[in-house]
Amino acid sequence: MNTLIYIELNEGKLKKAALEAASYGGDIAKKIGGTANAVVLGECTDDLSELGAYGITNVFHVKNQSTTSFDARSFSKMIAEVVKAQNANILVFSNTIIGKSLAPQLSVMLKAGLVTGAIDLPKTENGFIVKKSVFSGKAFSEVKILTDLKIISLNPNAYNITKGEGKANVSVIETAVPENKVKVTAVQKVTGEVSLSEADIVVSGGRGLKGPENWGLVTELAELLGAATACSRPVADVHWRPHHEHVGQTGFAIAPNLYIAIGISGAIQHLAGVNRSKVIVVINKDPEAPFFKAADYGIVGDAFEVVPKMIEAVKKIKQGA
Amino acid sequence: MQTIFASPKHGQELTQQKSDMKILVCISKTPDTTAKIAFTDNNTKFSGEGVQWIINPYDEWYSLVRAIELKEADPSTAIHLVTVGGSECEPIIRKALALGGDEAYRIQCEENDSYVVAMQIAAFAKAGSYDLIFTGKETIDYNGSSIGGMIAAELDYSFISHATKFDIENSNAIIIREIEGGEETTSTPFPIVVSCQKGMAEQRIPNMKGIMGARTKPLKTIDATPTEPLTSISTFDLPPAKAGVKLISPDQPEELIRLLKEEAKAI
């Protein structure tokens, strides 16, 4: 058995989601036997042999002209070639924007059953069954993969990174170089912020904050906690905050360790994007706000009074530490 | 589709326009966002009982509306809608037609496996030689995010996912897509499959004229292309209920921070 993990890079660096996928693939290999290998496309400034510590034996590194910008069609063709050359039986992706554009293409190219949004190791006692999140986090489904080659795309923040010892063998390999039809002409990155999908802590604001001029409360608390910032849909709709911060059923779905919701009512469509968070804290002045039903900790109070005190308290423990 | 070379006027550059473009918009039905999630048949099927079905929001608000806007800008554009599923999808596709689109197709097929659904749409699209295929970013029930990429691979079209803006310039699709921590502008020749999300367009509500007009627009049913599924659903289950919220006095936010640090170990 061979498990092959697609290792995603962001600006030439290993992503947290990639280390989760490596740990996950490494654990699959431990569970069912065989080795876990990695495939990486594009230049990487991190030391790829470090992937050995997450359970990876061999790293196949493809670097050619077509890996310098992202064309999902070309990337899929190159990955398919590596899967075939390595006789992989299980292929693992991260269920990120990149993974979502690649895994379905590989499923068709290799006629391999795909489960996206996996949240746990496959069960193998009775067929090959993968548990995934469905109905925007409101339910789970166990899906059986019926083909010999299996593709799993792992939800970010769903599997713990396990770091041990060891170095992987890194080899640069050649594949055919498909022509990129997608030309990237401009990149607009929001710099200096923690990425929402990978954040351990997210501080989020809703309409209860009254206006963009009050967002200092959210950003200051977030900065102190090393957190990403998010918002409810109406807040993004009226442009108090950028669209990429909108979480929920029709925005981002996130699963941080800690989600702090300030002045958000907790409508079912909002909860759909955040209900996989491990710990939920709600600050709302209305004791009847539905969000309290989904919360672990809550304060019924005015955000404009409560949040500044929270900021002071965090500052204190940071000084104490 | 033809590429038309507009005759250059004085001092104007030769511009290339796209016309007679054929767009296929993939429309999926999902339970209303507030529907109670429950299962039947030994937890192997979603219980549709009493459920209000809606057009998947990404399909309705973003991809369909953007296609309609493209047609408004260039009336030579043709918009076809396709849905894969049983007759219960018909009200959904009629509602989509009330928003816009010229004709609709329903492919009669069970929708249990993304691959099977995608192969139906791919076979249909191949026969219709579309320049542009729009899907939503995901269905809000199955959360597969798979159909678009699968169609693209089967047709060997370019694929751009998570698009937030779509325009046409010099016969290329100019698409802004979301990337980790930002956005990227891309230029891609047709044919192309695009998965759409927020930003593409503003939600519209069907008007009376649209609703009346939709009644006479063609809605054809076609037979499925036999396809072996690659996966099957074993069971569904619901997450365990939360233990209940621990409320902290608004005068003591420092107690909340202490609990988050010492009890929840979250900060």
Ligand SMILES: Cc1cc2nc3c(=O)[nH]c(=O)nc-3n(C[C@H](O)[C@H](O)[C@H](O)COP(=O)(O)OP(=O)(O)OC[C@H]3O[C@@H](n4cnc5c(N)ncnc54)[C@H](O)[C@@H]3O)c2cc1C
């Ligand atoms: C199909 C569909 C999809 C949707 N998708 C999404 C989605 O993806 N994401 C999303 O967020 N929404 C989504 N919505 C909208 C959703 O239904 C709610 O309308 C929205 O989440 C409400 O946002 P909010 O909580 O910020 O505002 P409100 O509902 O107005 O709540 C504001 C809250 O702030 C509290 N408040 C007011 N003042 C204070 C104060 N001084 N201190 C503390 N608390 C205060 C109030 O008590 C209230 O609970 C969707 C709706 C539909 C129909």
Ligand SMILES: Nc1ncnc2c1ncn2[C@@H]1O[C@H](COP(=O)(O)O)[C@@H](O)[C@H]1O
């Ligand atoms: N049964 C279906 N019929 C037509 N289009 C579909 C169907 N299922 C999914 N789609 C399209 O594919 C997109 C992504 O769906 P999914 O891969 O299931 O998350 C949806 O937004 C639709 O545009």
